[in-house]
Amino acid sequence: MKLLWFHLMPYSDLPEDFPERNRSVWVDIDPSLFDPVKCQQMYNDYLDELEYAAAAGFDGVCVNEHHSNGYGLMPSPNLWAASLARNTTDAAIVVLGNSLALYNPPIRVAEEMAMLDVVSGGRLVAGFPVGTPMDTCYAYGLDPASLRERYQEAHDLIMRAWTADEPFAFNGTYTKLRSVNVWPRPLQQPHPPVWIPGGGSVETWEWCAEMDYVYCYLSYYGYKLARKQMQGFWSKVEELGLEPNPYRSGFTQFIGLADTDEEARELYREPAEYFFHRSLHVHGGYAEPPGYKTEATIRQGVASQVEMAAKNAERRPNPGSKAAIHSVDFDEMLERGWVLVGSPTTVAEKLHDIATELNCGHMMLLMHFGNMSKELAMHNTKLFAEKVLPEIGDLFDDQWEDRWWPQGARDRAALRVPAASAVSGGGAA
């Protein structure tokens, strides 16, 4: 099993009454709440944490892309991936990812990711999300009706740009280029491994399986709610006659470690409640712009509603709705599995079970959340690296090969370029 350290880079100084006084943490978040001096500290702390995790032994470090977002301060994850490529030596640099339809022309992604792959010595994972409605349709103004078609075309262009032997003309619907010729080209051949952060749509499961891409279910709501999604993916894998290699998948989980279970509950209550109550305070009107969902997903939704009505079941509230989240306190977060905290023994056992149950080879661990201090994030990371990683890091490896792992991270000696700097503690003063 690969254990990766995933940073959302939240703005950690939202006021306590933020949910009462603001409509949303995303898209129309109040600009006056942003303090660039505080953010300077956050950025440097967060990069320190990622670099520390890489040096401590995590298999990879993950960054992602959000726009106009108070819990994700990375409109350009590639900037921080570049910094990490220079300040780490052997961890995978997992960019999860670039929302392809937002880049114009999309070969910008092919170029920047090739730069990252080359400078890191082939340690890049190329993540290609469609992107949330908040990022794509509202913050960046793309028509939801054409978003997926744009994404698909951009994907096809990037993959062809990475693998073509000679310059080519690309006559797409949204992008037209007389001569596509990406320099630099990726170090990994034929291209860096592609991971797809996705929701629970049938099309995404099918596409990932058919394209031999890693399906990443990036949920903040823990392993219990993920069972259905992951099972859907594995059913599709089976249907297509593919081997159920756990490294075909990735999953996110909030983790908080302390010496004892009791101490962990004390330490992580505040940052968890900050994240779920303030950072996830997203206006419901941004959730479903017409056209964002595919028709197959709409069909699925109608079918499940009809099924539920037929069973006279009470309609369950959407776990992601603001009202639902705000009513959940820390104890219930633990109960629901949104956050997994405890001693190293507790967490190792539970994570082992989760990975086994979900058949997930790439566990992307959210080791910093909400307004967690740098000291606590480091403590969390250190305990995990020293006491959990050795216990469960070899899960699956006697049976399965990770064919989706960057070549430079797996076989560092063969591809490593002379390191200009050793692993450092990072740039914060």
Added chain:
Amino acid sequence: MTVTAAGSDTRRVSVGDGDLSVIEVGTGPVIGYLHGLVGNPIVHPFLHELGDDHHVIAPSLPGFDGSDPLPVRSMHDWVFLASATMDAVGLTGGQVVAASVGAMVALELAAVRPEAFTHLTLLAPLGLWDDADPIHDLWSERGAKQPGYVFSNAEHFAELTADPDGLDVDELMERELGRYRTRRSAASLMWPIPDHGLAARLHRVKCPVHIVWGSDDRLAPPSYAHRFAEMLPECRGISVIDGAGHALEWDRPAEVAAVVRSGPSA
């Protein structure tokens, strides 16, 4: 197809690579109706009002109602398909009432094809933008609140278009998908700002135009009526329907129909 004075019928016409849904109501002089944001989910009261003394032809644009969701990626595509639709249903060179996004498309069509209409009654057309008085961001409102920005009486619309009892799963599915496609197409025409450059082309609209607006339009401020009037060479007047929202022909069908009847001679 036979259309009786009191009756209505729905048919399909081929346009491009798909079929569009067309409602026809009444007998008399032909008049077209190009729907707004909500399409023509039923043969609604406004069509019956007009049908009292007209033969109303009301096509649904691609993606709306039962019309096939043809690939439409730009205003050029919309105009091309609208032009083909007008030809296919026999409305080219006729009198047309057009609402909201449908009015925007009709004006774009009239700008590139000035002979397309002999008269246009525009019901709260979209297509212009003023930073100081923006069109409301309908699609950022929660789904349950959106009808309140479209209608002054959203409950009435909900009652008129509610699913009948006793539908099976497949029928429910199709109705839900139909509504979703309509919303997708309406949003696409407006996304992210319902301004496709119409202001630069309005001077080419040569036919007489009558502008009608709801006094309580929460989506497109009534001030836009004057902007359109200033920019349209043959604007014959502005009527304001008291108490009506953006979808004024749904809110006040009889009053809007009365304005339409007076339009060509106004």
